[in-house]
Amino acid sequence: MTRRTSTTIAFAAAALLVAGCADVPVEYSYPTTGPGGKPTYEKQEKLTGPDGLDIFSLGKGSAPDTGGGGVAVNAFLWRASLDTLSFIPLSSADPFGGVIITDWYTPPQSQGERFKITVYILDRALRSDGVRANVFRQQRTPDGQWIDAAVEPKLGKDLEDAILTRARQIRIQQTAS
Numbered sequence: 001m002t003r004r005t006s007t008t009i010a011f012a013a014a015a016l017l018v019a020g021c022a023d024v025p026v027e028y029s030y031p032t033t034g035p036g037g038k039p040t041y042e043k044q045e046k047l048t049g050p051d052g053l054d055i056f057s058l059g060k061g062s063a064p065d066t067g068g069g070g071v072a073v074n075a076f077l078w079r080a081s082l083d084t085l086s087f088i089p090l091s092s093a094d095p096f097g098g099v100i101i102t103d104w105y106t107p108p109q110s111q112g113e114r115f116k117i118t119v120y121i122l123d124r125a126l127r128s129d130g131v132r133a134n135v136f137r138q139q140r141t142p143d144g145q146w147i148d149a150a151v152e153p154k155l156g157k158d159l160e161d162a163i164l165t166r167a168r169q170i171r172i173q174q175t176a177s
Contacts, residue, residue, distance in 0.1 A: 072098065072124070076168075080170055081121065088105040091103040102115075103116070112139060114137070115135060118136075132156075135155045
């Protein structure tokens with residue numbers, strides 16, 4: 001048997017094998033709830049929410065605990081994060097992914113160190129575990145280079161608490177009006 005004939009037979013056998021598997025019943029079974037009873041693996045929502053993108057209402061007309069706004073994150077937490085970080089220049093802000101990244105910031109009272117903050121909005125609900133803040137710190141060496149320095153974990157937690165407090169204030173103001 002020549003090489004060409006054996007190659008042809010091998011391809012034909014592979015094609016028959018694949019065609020023979022076409023009628024095999026497949027059952028797709030995925031979990032429908034995750035941690036905390038949150039639904040998973042079900043019908044995906046639109047990226048912009050069920051009613052489309054509405055950037056002007058800041059959640060008006062939606063359930064009070066979700067913050068609405070047509071984005072995939074809680075609008076109260078998003079707005080509170082921007083308000084809390086308003087004194088630092090932003091490098092990136094993604095309302096659909098819920099990520100805010102600041103540029104390096106040097107406090108006026110401490111010229112030998114600088115900070116960078118990343119805030120993650122993790123949920124559509126206004127909950128204490130719906131926001132996470134990471135703080136990065138660098139110190140200047142005598143030769144002018146910036147090196148990473150340790151940050152107290154309390155600093156990130158305090159920032160998260162400030163964001164949550166501001167989010168509650170925004171929610172109260174909105175429901176009062």
